[in-house]
Amino acid sequence: MTDIVQYDVCIIGGGLVGCSAALHLTRAGQSVVLVERDSVGAHASGVNFGGVRRHGRNALELPLSLRSLDIWRNMAALVGNDCEFMPCGHLKVARNEAEMSVLEQWRGFGAQHGIDVELHNGAKLRQRFPWLSAQIYGASFCPGDGHANPRLAAPAFALRARAEGAVIIEGDGADVIEDAQGGFEVTLMSGKRLRASVLVNAAGAWGRTIAARYGDDAPVNAVAPQMFVSEPVPYFIDAVLGMVCGGLYLRQIPRGNVIFGGGRGTLSPDQRSSWPSDRVFAETVGLAGEIIPQLRNLAIIRSWTGVEGNCDDGLPVVGSSPRRQGLYHAFGFSGHGFQMAPAVGAVLSELITRGATPTDISALSPQRFADAKSGLVMAESEI
Ligand SMILES: Cc1cc2nc3c(=O)[nH]c(=O)nc-3n(C[C@H](O)[C@H](O)[C@H](O)COP(=O)(O)OP(=O)(O)OC[C@H]3O[C@@H](n4cnc5c(N)ncnc54)[C@H](O)[C@@H]3O)c2cc1C
Known part of the structure; x- marks a missing residue:
């Protein structure tokens, strides 16, 4: 015994x-x-x-999210490793006027919580983020958000x-x-x-x-979000990108690889593991090239999924x-x-x-x- x-x-x-x-x-x-x-x-x-973002969050999560960002900023002092946290800012893009009005609404809401976001469109948007497709109607940028290495x-x-x-x-x-x-x-x-x-x-x-x-x-049910990573290319995407309509989230790390996600793969019957979907692969890689034309023809070196608990x-x-x-x-x-x-x-x-x-x-x-x-x-x- x-x-x-x-x-x-x-x-x-x-x-x-x-x-x-x-x-x-x-x-x-x-x-x-x-x-x-x-x-x-x-x-x-x-x-x-x-992704380490407050931008666009549900009001009910913001208190936790704000407190967490303070910890991310001081991660090295807490755990002895900065976990590669890079506060390069988070950019949410809108493809039409209706999506832009969602960003405008959130801007007012963010301001009430001490989060200042910048709205960009037209020439200002092209100048600040020259790598974005001309199809993008407008965007909202949240300085201070960023990304880290999971x-x-x-x-x-x-x-x-x-x-x-x-x-x-x-x-x-x-x-x-x-x-x-x-x-x-x-x-x-x-x-x-x-x-x-x-x-x-x-x-x-x-x-x-x-x-x-x-x-x-x-x-709470299991889902399997799908991820991708490209070959390394010279660093040019200087913000984490998300879309108002969902579908794509993307970042580039200083080593040059572009990491992005979108869609969901398949769960194993016991929900302990998961694997990527070919259909999602084609759709998400295609969408990445539409939003950032320089990503067209980039070699994708790996796609993977993870099991996440999704609450209704x-x-x-x-x-x-x-x-x-x-x-x-x-x-x-x-x-x-x-x-x-x-x-x-x-x-x-x-x-x-x-x-x-x-x-x-x-x-x-x-x-x-x-x-x-x-x-x-x-x-x-x-x-
Ligand atoms: C592909 C993908 C992309 C995502 N992107 C982002 C993002 O950009 N930003 C963001 O904020 N979040 C993101 N998320 C969500 C985020 O990763 C999760 O919400 C977070 O990691 C959950 O952490 P956790 O500790 O609750 O769960 P997990 O990391 O899943 O850990 C739970 C652990 O419990 C263990 N466990 C279960 N049952 C038992 C048992 N009976 N005994 C012992 N151990 C057990 C499991 O083995 C597991 O390791 C993403 C998730 C996925 C899958």
Whole structure:
């Protein structure tokens, strides 16, 4: 019979959310174990686009997003690695007047939250972003947003957390979660057992199953966004690009490769893995060449997908369980979790150690689905 080790907090999931929580909780004096069934950053957190943007965000996510940008700016001081964060700005392009009016609306809204965006069209747009197609009607530019390297971020948080005392277990998933006196008992696939007073569900696209174990249903389903990377060419795309209508997001790294995403690939039946779609490949590569003509004929050297938890209302599920004391959820980030995860860890740590956080996450509560059934919450759509 193996000894059962007792911790203050057990975190399930070693994506950026779980690793950020591990570091912040360890710094707050908690004994922490993080359990990852594959390896740290192996899933969405390590294979995503790397966009770090406030621009165009849903109002309900902005408090987390703003707090997270402050952390991204100081990443090297926090984890000893800047994760290649480049605040080159985010450009959202409109293809017609109707899309431009969406950008104009968001500009007013951003200003209320202290985010200044510049609207460009006509000659001013061509002068500032000469690489854009003449088809583009106008655009909004948000200085200070940018991009980072997803391969670096979750491992950097995990290494720092481990150096400061957290136990990080890889290659061994949480198999059975049971109630134990004063908390939870987690049996891993290897048979190892752990106990903790607090359980953090940071299991990404798979968080719904863990939440359902305690009756916290959240409409989060797996999707497989598709990504691409080109051969390197001299650096010329000096902003992260997105489209009001969706369909394409794109950035160039100083090494010269252009990284872009759009559309969705195919999920495996068990939803543990995914692969690119040929149709999406043709459509997205074609669209990239339409928006930035210099990308036509560029060799695409790789396409890949990742498994992301997408919530029906487009917002993540963050907060304490309404049904089980000591259980906290942070999953279903719906395509926005890379940018927000650094702050999510800080917020979880505050909730767990102090019972409250200064960051307004009330609209992200797991409780909202119960409320929505009675018509209390209406989600805003993101542009
Ligand atoms: C292709 C793609 C592009 C994206 N682009 C962006 C972007 O530009 N900007 C942005 O902000 N966001 C983006 N996202 C979203 C972002 O990557 C995610 O929201 C974020 O990484 C979620 O982090 P996570 O820690 O919640 O999940 P994950 O990184 O998926 O981590 C969850 C972990 O939990 C583990 N796990 C699950 N069940 C168990 C278990 N029972 N026991 C142990 N471990 C378990 C999994 O193995 C996994 O490693 C993108 C996502 C994808 C897929």
